Amino acid sequence: MITLKINGRALETDASPDTPLLWVLRDHLGMTGTKFGCGKSLCGACTVHVDGSATRSCVTPVENVVGKEIRTIEGLSKDRSHPVQQAWMELDVPQCGYCQSGQIMSATALLERNPNPTDADIDSAMAGNICRCGTYPRIRAAIHKAADLMKGAAK
Amino acid sequence: MSPLSNDLKLGRRDFLKGSLLASGGLLIGVTLTGCGKAAPVGPGGSPVAWLHIGGDNSITIIIDKSEMGQGVYTSLPMLIADELDVPLSMVKVEFAPADKAFINVFLGTMITGGSTSIREGWSKLRTAGATARAMLVGAAADAWKVDPTQIKVADGKLTGPSGQSATFGEMADAASKREAPKDAKPKDVKDLKLVGTATKRLDTPNKVDGTAEYGIDVKLPGLKYAALSQSPVLGGKVKSVDSTTAEKMPGVIKVVTTSSGVVIVADHYWQAHVARDALKISWDDGVNAHLSTASIRAGLANAKGAPLTARKDGIGAAGVKGGKKTVSATYELPMRAHATMEPMNCTADVRADGCDIYVGTQIQQIAQATAAAAAGMAPEKVGVHTTLLGGGFGRRLEVDFIPAAVEASKAIGAPVKLIWTREDDFTHDAYGPPAHNSATAALDASGNPSAVHLNVVGPSITARMFPPVVAKPGTVDPFMVEAAANYLYDVPNVQVDVLRHEIGINVGFLRSVSHQLNAFMVESFMDELAHSAAKDPFEYRRALLIKQPRAKRVLEEAAARSGWGKAPAGTHQGIAVMEGYGTYLAAVADISLVDGKAKIGKITCVVDCGQKVNPSIVESQIVSGMVFGLPQALWSEVTLEDGKVQQSNFDSYRVARMNDVPTLDVLLLDSTEAPGGIGEPSVAVVAPAIANAIFAATGKRVRDLPLAKSGLV
Ligand code: FES
Ligand code: FES
Numbered sequence: 105m106i107t108l109k110i111n112g113r114a115l116e117t118d119a120s121p122d123t124p125l126l127w128v129l130r131d132h133l134g135m136t137g138t139k140f141g142c143g144k145s146l147c148g149a150c151t152v153h154v155d156g157s158a159t160r161s162c163v164t165p166v167e168n169v170v171g172k173e174i175r176t177i178e179g180l181s182k183d184r185s186h187p188v189q190q191a192w193m194e195l196d197v198p199q200c201g202y203c204q205s206g207q208i209m210s211a212t213a214l215l216e217r218n219p220n221p222t223d224a225d226i227d228s229a230m231a232g233n234i235c236r237c238g239t240y241p242r243i244r245a246a247i248h249k250a251a252d253l254m255k256g257a258a259k
Numbered sequence: 260m261s262p263l264s265n266d267l268k269l270g271r272r273d274f275l276k277g278s279l280l281a282s283g284g285l286l287i288g289v290t291l292t293g294c295g296k297a298a299p300v301g302p303g304g305s306p307v308a309w310l311h312i313g314g315d316n317s318i319t320i321i322i323d324k325s326e327m328g329q330g331v332y333t334s335l336p337m338l339i340a341d342e343l344d345v346p347l348s349m350v351k352v353e354f355a356p357a358d359k360a361f362i363n364v365f366l367g368t369m370i371t372g373g374s375t376s377i378r379e380g381w382s383k384l385r386t387a388g389a390t391a392r393a394m395l396v397g398a399a400a401d402a403w404k405v406d407p408t409q410i411k412v413a414d415g416k417l418t419g420p421s422g423q424s425a426t427f428g429e430m431a432d433a434a435s436k437r438e439a440p441k442d443a444k445p446k447d448v449k450d451l452k453l454v455g456t457a458t459k460r461l462d463t464p465n466k467v468d469g470t471a472e473y474g475i476d477v478k479l480p481g482l483k484y485a486a487l488s489q490s491p492v493l494g495g496k497v498k499s500v501d502s503t504t505a506e507k508m509p510g511v512i513k514v515v516t517t518s519s520g521v522v523i524v525a526d527h528y529w530q531a532h533v534a535r536d537a538l539k540i541s542w543d544d545g546v547n548a549h550l551s552t553a554s555i556r557a558g559l560a561n562a563k564g565a566p567l568t569a570r571k572d573g574i575g576a577a578g579v580k581g582g583k584k585t586v587s588a589t590y591e592l593p594m595r596a597h598a599t600m601e602p603m604n605c606t607a608d609v610r611a612d613g614c615d616i617y618v619g620t621q622i623q624q625i626a627q628a629t630a631a632a633a634a635g636m637a638p639e640k641v642g643v644h645t646t647l648l649g650g651g652f653g654r655r656l657e658v659d660f661i662p663a664a665v666e667a668s669k670a671i672g673a674p675v676k677l678i679w680t681r682e683d684d685f686t687h688d689a690y691g692p693p694a695h696n697s698a699t700a701a702l703d704a705s706g707n708p709s710a711v712h713l714n715v716v717g718p719s720i721t722a723r724m725f726p727p728v729v730a731k732p733g734t735v736d737p738f739m740v741e742a743a744a745n746y747l748y749d750v751p752n753v754q755v756d757v758l759r760h761e762i763g764i765n766v767g768f769l770r771s772v773s774h775q776l777n778a779f780m781v782e783s784f785m786d787e788l789a790h791s792a793a794k795d796p797f798e799y800r801r802a803l804l805i806k807q808p809r810a811k812r813v814l815e816e817a818a819a820r821s822g823w824g825k826a827p828a829g830t831h832q833g834i835a836v837m838e839g840y841g842t843y844l845a846a847v848a849d850i851s852l853v854d855g856k857a858k859i860g861k862i863t864c865v866v867d868c869g870q871k872v873n874p875s876i877v878e879s880q881i882v883s884g885m886v887f888g889l890p891q892a893l894w895s896e897v898t899l900e901d902g903k904v905q906q907s908n909f910d911s912y913r914v915a916r917m918n919d920v921p922t923l924d925v926l927l928l929d930s931t932e933a934p935g936g937i938g939e940p941s942v943a944v945v946a947p948a949i950a951n952a953i954f955a956a957t958g959k960r961v962r963d964l965p966l967a968k969s970g971l972v
Contacts (some may be wrong), residue, residue, distance in 0.1 A: 114264060118884040119527065120509065121963050127529040131484065136476035138468020139649070146909040148690055149600060168334045177469035189467045196459055198415030199883060200327050202600040202649030227918035234909060236650050238886025240917045242879065 106170060110135070111179025121167035122179030125159075126150045128250050129176060137177035137196075138157045141234070151213075152176045158213035177205040180212065186213045187257065191250035199237035207233050211247050219251060233234040276854065284313040284431040285394060286442035287387050310387045312395070316415060316428030318343065319351045323590050325621050326462060329650035330876035333460045335384060337872060341451045342388025343427070344376055345415040347458060351604060354645050375618045381872075381934050385445035391434070391444045398433035399425055414751040448870060448931065450802045457875035462647075471872070472627050474619035474646045475678060479779040483512060485667050485677040489520035492544040493764045498523060501539040509536040519663040520631070524671055528678060537597035547902035555899065559695035561715050562760035569735045570755040574660060578752030582701020585834060587789050590698075590780045591963045593896040595691035596912055597769055601649020602684040603660035607667070608674035612664065613640040619648035621655040629658040633665035641715035653768035656724070657689045667712025685912055686904040688923035689767025690897050692718050696780040698751075706792025707803065710752035713743050715777060738768070742837055742943060743777035745936045748785070748803040751964065764899075770887055771942035775841045779839045782835035796951060797823050797834050810836055813845040813865045813928065819848035820926055821863040830860065833951025835944045840936025841866040845883075849921075850956060855954050857972045859889075861922040862940055869932035877937045881925050884941030890915045892946035894967045 112134070124143075129135045136233045138161060141149030145160040152161045153175040157207070180186045184193065185221070188211050194222050198204045207230070214221055214229040221229065226247050308320040320339055326332045336350035343350075356476045390411060399417040400407040402425070409420040415424050448454070467472040492597050500521050502514035510530030515522045521540055525531035568575070569666050579585060606617040612617050614634045620626045623643045631638040648655055664677035666758065669838060680686075694717035703711045721738045735744075735757055744755050769775075788801035797818045804811040815838045818824075826832050829851050836845040849861040862885060869875045895915040898905045908914035953971050962968040 118456070119529070121670045123527075123529045127527065127555040127776065127790055129742075130476075131527045131529070134478060135469075135569050136472075136478070139600070140475065140602065144681070144908050144910070147600070147681075155960075180468070184464060184468050192467045193459075196463055196879070198460075198463055198466035198877060199330070200600065200648060200650045201462070201471050204466050208467060230917045232916075234912065234914060234916060236598060236652070236887070238915065239879070240886060240915075240920045241882055241923060243917065 105227060106166060108170065108174060109172065110174045110178065115229055117166070122165045124162050125152065125164045125166050126176070127206060128163040129161065134178055135178055139205055141203070141206070145179050145201075146232050146234075147206075149203050149206040153210040153213055153235065155210060156216060158210045160180055162217040175209075177209060180208065187213070187253035188246075188250045190253055194246055195242050195246045195247060196257065197242040198238055203235045203237070205235060207235065207239075207243055211243070211250065215247065215251055215254060219254060221251065223249060252259070261612040262946045263776060264855065277872070284428070285435040286311045287391055298939040304538055305878060306742040308618075309479060310787055311429045312391060312434070314428050314431055316352075316426045317351065318345060318415075318427070319353055320350050321353045321929075325619070325645055325648050325651065325655070327619075327621065327648035329656070330460055330873065330880070331965050333411070333458065333750060334461050334872045334876060336380070336461065337458055338384045341453045342445060343392055344412045345427075347453060347461075349415055352461070358958065361436075363755065381601060381870075382445065383633055388444060389443040389445045390439055393440045394434040394437050395427055397437050398430045400424075400435060406658065406930070411788050417922050430905045437696040447656070454872050455870070455874065457874055460876065464932050466816050471647055471894075473601050473649045474606065474617060475601055475604045475649070475676075477617040479608060479617075479674045482674045482676055483524050483526060483671065484521050484531050484577075485524045485664065485675050485942060486528070487520050487522050487663050487677055487679065488535050488538055488540060489681065490542045490544070491686070492542065492547050493550070493687070493904070494547045495542045495544045495902070498541045498543045505534040505537040508751050513671050514538070514686040517666040518661065522663050522667040522677065524667050524675055528676075532680070537594065545724055545904060550763055550902045551900050552898040554696070555693060558762060559693060559716050559760055562695070562758055564758055564760070566714065566756035566758040567733060568754060569736045569740040569751060570746065572750070572754075573710070573752035574587060575754030576710070576712040576756070577698075578700045579699050582709055583704060584702045584791065585699060586695065586702065586787055587699035588739040588784055588787055588960075588962055590696045592776045592779060593892055593898075594693045594766070594963055595693075595769060595895050596685055596688045596897050596906065597650075597652045597654035597767075598685065598912065599648075599650030599652055599654050600915060602655070602681055603679040604677060605660075605661045605664040605774070606674060607664040609634050609665055609669040613642070614646060615642040615664065616661060617644040617646060618661065619646045619649050619655055620652075620658070620899045621648070621653075622658065626658050626661055628659045632660035634669055644964060652770040653772070659687070664945050670818045681909070682907040688897070689765040691769030692720060692766035692776070694773075696776060698780055698784040700702050700788055702788065702792060704854055705939075706794060708748070708788055709750070710749045711750050713746065713752075713755045713780065715739055715743060715757045715773075715778075716754070717776065718766045719846060720766050720768055720772070722759070723765060724767070724921050732813060735940040738772050741777060741840055742774040743781060745838055746781065747807050747836070747838060748800070749806050750803070771884070774837065774943040775888070775891065775946070776939060778835065778837045778839075778943040779946050779950070782837065783960070783962065784835070784952055786951045787960065790954075800834070800836060804836075809843040809867050809932070810838060814927065816848050817845035817865040819851065820865060820924065823847060831952050831956035833948045833953070833955055834949060835851045835946050835947035837940060841939045842866060842935030842937060844940055844944055845856065846885075846941075846944040846948040848945070850949065850952040852956050855971070857949070857956065857966075859921040859925060861951060862945065862948065863924045863926075864944065865926045865928065866941070867874065867928045867930050868935040868937050869930050869934070870914070871927060871933045872934060874963070877927055878925055880881070880937040881927070881941045882923050884939060885923050885945055886915050886920055888942040888945030889931040891942070892949050892964065892966055893972050894965050896965050896968075945968075
């Protein structure tokens with residue numbers, strides 16, 4: 105048995121230690137908000153936070169994250185109140201929506217370490233997250249919006 | 260539109276179980292089409308909607324239609340809310356239930372071939388709303404013994420002349436007993452309140468918190484997981500399998516040889532995935548063992564046979580011969596992958612008494628028939644549960660990912676979710692077709708074309724997917740001549756020919772279909788003609804669009820907005836215009852050269868898509884199409900060697916990432932024309948606009964996509 109700290113809770117899994125975190129989340133723990141897109145760290149659909157850093161769960165063996173704080177889309181807020189989710193809704197970012205959990209987790213990690221990202225900062229932080237529906241311009245605008253919301257909340 | 264009679268509906272009421280019809284109510288069935296979807300004509304292209312008004316005052320649209328990002332789950336309720344004068348929040352959308360009786364209704368009576376035009380969908384849904392409204396008003400008028408014209412409708416309430424009042428719900432049962440009027444008229448467009456506003460999408464909240472359910476997320480009691488090994492050579496078959504090692508691996512339940520390849524079923528997906536690598540399979544490569552991109556291209560270039568003529572104006576191609584000056588060019592287009600973000604997957608539950616499949620599909624009826632064949636059951640025993648689609652782009656019009664899941668579930672007697680890897684997805688797509696297109700023109704003394712001959716050569720998607728459409732000898736495949744047969748320019752002699760040449764592997768519908776292939780030819784060629792005539796490419800086009808006011812308008816607006824002809828030093832512009840899906844659009848690409856390579860700075864796109872149901876969704880779809888068209892212009896190509904696809908993941912098949920996307924400046928023109936499609940046309944104008952800008956910058960004409968092959972990007 106492996107015990108993981110996910111979204112502030114201790115969860116147990118009998119998955120073998122080399123199973124990618126992605127499949128432990130989706131399959132063993134039923135947390136399907138984190139998506140499978142490429143399996144090779146090329147698309148960002150599976151992005152979660154491990155100790156606050158955006159991490160591709162498809163290439164992260166679960167044994168590597170034992171004892172670390174894992175945060176998934178399900179743990180961002182209980183009620184879509186996280187500023188990044190608010191900004192995403194405000195600007196109606198998603199189309200098919202499949203990539204958006206990963207986009208939101210990457211954007212959140214960016215804003216947590218850089219509350220005032222420039223367009224160039226956004227480009228480099230988000231280049232690993234593919235959206236085949238082409239929502240990039242709205243993602244960019246929503247990240248700026250979320251930055252504003254976070255500043256408003258901090259005041 | 261003919262709403263189904265209430266009698267038929269009553270007979271079918273058992274299909275809508277649970278809360279929806281528990282309270283009785285009014286149910287109206289409509290055929291429904293359109294809304295910017297990549298749906299072809301033919302079976303499955305014409306889903307059905309049901310509008311239900313419940314005794315509890317609920318308003319529900321039940322649709323057998325897939326939401327793949329195009330916003331249909333928002334636009335459709337908007338149309339209904341406007342007709343019924345209710346707030347949008349009162350209208351709910353439900354997926355069509357998978358109940359057998361429901362599906363029977365479709366199969367037996369509702370599959371129609373024919374157009375998926377927006378105009379039709381737009382009018383049909385609004386007519387459904389108007390029909391329901393008339394029946395509710397009629398019921399209230401009878402109850403209150405007043406004339407129907409004295410009844411007012413607002414906020415989901417009916418009000419009579421002396422203060423009588425009822426909710427829709429209170430009148431729904433009485434309304435359902437009335438004859439459906441044959442002639443209910445939707446409101447005048449100018450009286451619509453929601454339509455035309457940038458209303459928020461109803462599906463957004465579940466897409467920002469991870470709760471939206473796609474096919475890959477389906478959960479069922481006792482669910483097992485599967486991975487599939489398919490022949491690396493397209494079209495190959497399993498010769499023999501040694502699964503001794505794989506079967507002993509942790510969690511593995513069974514190894515099943517299916518019609519699609521070898522399936523490993525395990526307790527968890529990763530176990531199946533790992534065990535797959537331990538299979539020793541010998542494959543029969545079949546006829547494609549030596550197929551390559553080079554042989555496909557040569558085949559298309561040397562294709563023999565008599566082409567069919569899709570259009571002939573004046574004396575057609577014969578006009579080219581007598582010209583003072585002739586220009587000709589050949590354009591080559593590669594195969595491309597769909598690469599939806601959600602890889603193909605299907606969950607199947609085969610039992611002795613029937614089968615259910617849970618799948619993100621664009622084509623429910625064919626999915627059902629396919630699953631039925633795989634399960635060895637009659638189609639009415641198969642329920643199709645449509646989930647959200649993690650991207651469609653035409654890929655989910657295919658059903659190749661369904662049989663293996665069904666066969667595996669049948670073999671183990673438990674529900675199975677079969678998931679393709681990204682590599683499976685890239686190497687076993689139904690690729691966007693290649694083409695070998697040529698154009699010839701004669702120019703008159705003033706440099707204007709007196710004759711244009713377009714010749715399209717490529718494989719037919721329709722012949723495989725919807726054979727009846729092209730069954731009659733001499734029938735032109737409509738999905739090969741888009742953006743060519745509707746040649747916009749004012750030229751006295753025009754001929755558009757098409758020659759079908761199959762390439763040995765499946766090609767499929769890919770967002771914008773042949774618009775992309777043909778717009779690249781037509782709009783690159785217009786630039787070549789303008790250059791031959793020593794005229795400005797914009798002015799040259801404009802003069803030839805005098806009789807096409809909508810095309811002329813988008814062209815002029817795009818030139819004005821992009822500052823055509825006034826670009827700063829170092830910025831070079833290319834222009835393209837097109838009509839597709841009833842939408843007119845023009846694009847201008849601004850590029851600069853960095854170390855001899857094109858850097859795309861901005862693409863301006865001006866669109867006249869007629870009446871806009873939801874401008875925010877329209878804008879997002881136009882942008883989406885441009886972001887889809889960009890990598891296809893620049894980099895995307897599927898190649899084959901020895902029958903095997905060479906690209907396997909996002910490292911070898913390049914798609915657009917955030918840092919690749921230039922400024923996209925979209926202007927939606929106001930228009931009262933019928934709504935045009937918006938999900939696809941913008942894909943097709945990107946490549947010619949960029950290629951024309953590259954010519955402006957370098958004097959080099961690139962006629963072979965993707966542009967990266969020229970070394971200029
Ligand atoms: S699924 Fe992990 S990066 Fe694509
Ligand atoms: S919203 Fe569809 S892939 Fe991003």
